[in-house]
Amino acid sequence: MNGWSSALRRLAGALLASILPADCFLCARILPWRQEGGVCLPCWSTLPWAPGFRPGRGPLDALLWAADYEGPTRRLLRGLKFEDMDYLAQPLGREAAGRLAPLIGPLRPDLVVPVPLHWWRRSRRGFNQAELLARPLARHSGLPLSTRAIARRRAGRRQLGLSRQERLSALYGCYAARTSRVRGLTILLVDDVVTTGATLEACARVLLRAGASGVIGCALTRTPKTF
Numbered sequence: 677m678n679g680w681s682s683a684l685r686r687l688a689g690a691l692l693a694s695i696l697p698a699d700c701f702l703c704a705r706i707l708p709w710r711q712e713g714g715v716c717l718p719c720w721s722t723l724p725w726a727p728g729f730r731p732g733r734g735p736l737d738a739l740l741w742a743a744d745y746e747g748p749t750r751r752l753l754r755g756l757k758f759e760d761m762d763y764l765a766q767p768l769g770r771e772a773a774g775r776l777a778p779l780i781g782p783l784r785p786d787l788v789v790p791v792p793l794h795w796w797r798r799s800r801r802g803f804n805q806a807e808l809l810a811r812p813l814a815r816h817s818g819l820p821l822s823t824r825a826i827a828r829r830r831a832g833r834r835q836l837g838l839s840r841q842e843r844l845s846a847l848y849g850c851y852a853a854r855t856s857r858v859r860g861l862t863i864l865l866v867d868d869v870v871t872t873g874a875t876l877e878a879c880a881r882v883l884l885r886a887g888a889s890g891v892i893g894c895a896l897t898r899t900p901k902t903f
């Protein structure tokens with residue numbers, strides 16, 4: 677009898693925990709059972725995905741993005757980066773992979789590489805958002821992923837408010853690539869947001885110098901006004 681009542685209590689506790697109300701991050705309605713990373717299904721299914729493509733620019737063979745950095749996608753990425761909502765990365769990366777597959781396929785990349793954070797910033801945040809987004813993207817594209825192909829050696833200045841040229845010079849010498857991991861490969865270089873393209877270009881330069889045969893930039897979102 678005692679065993680039954682404690683089992684029932686545990687079951688009741690588990691049920692209660694699973695139905696305790698949490699609000700959708702986007703519309704603030706109470707979340708039902710089925711949800712994607714803290715976002716209700718209606719909000720999730722109406723995210724404004726807008727995959728886009730730009731051919732070669734500087735060291736990049738091409739640049740792809742899955743959505744514009746505005747509205748709900750901007751709020752989700754800001755939540756992911758600044759409000760510890762790292763669980764959003766998996767469903768976002770998976771959705772982006774589906775949308776980008778027709779663009780990525782013909783470019784035939786060999787390896788997915790996330791843009792690295794400096795170790796100091798990474799340890800403060802607890803994760804690298806580009807890496808969290810790149811993992812499901814790699815899995816759904818059937819490609820291997822390397823987090824050690826490229827490293828950020830210097831923290832560098834904050835980029836907010838800098839022009840493209842200022843960003844490029846601030847990033848000079850910030851990154852280093854490992855020849856043994858990239859030689860002869862076409863790299864799909866992944867970041868969360870592309871604003872001027874300076875970060876992706878700086879990474880692409882060191883990858884090419886280390887022997888990569890090509891680099892495709894791939895951002896989950898792009899800032900439409902600046903890029």
Ligand SMILES: [Zn+2]
Pocket residue numbers: 700701702703704705715716717718719720
């Ligand atoms: Zn919602």
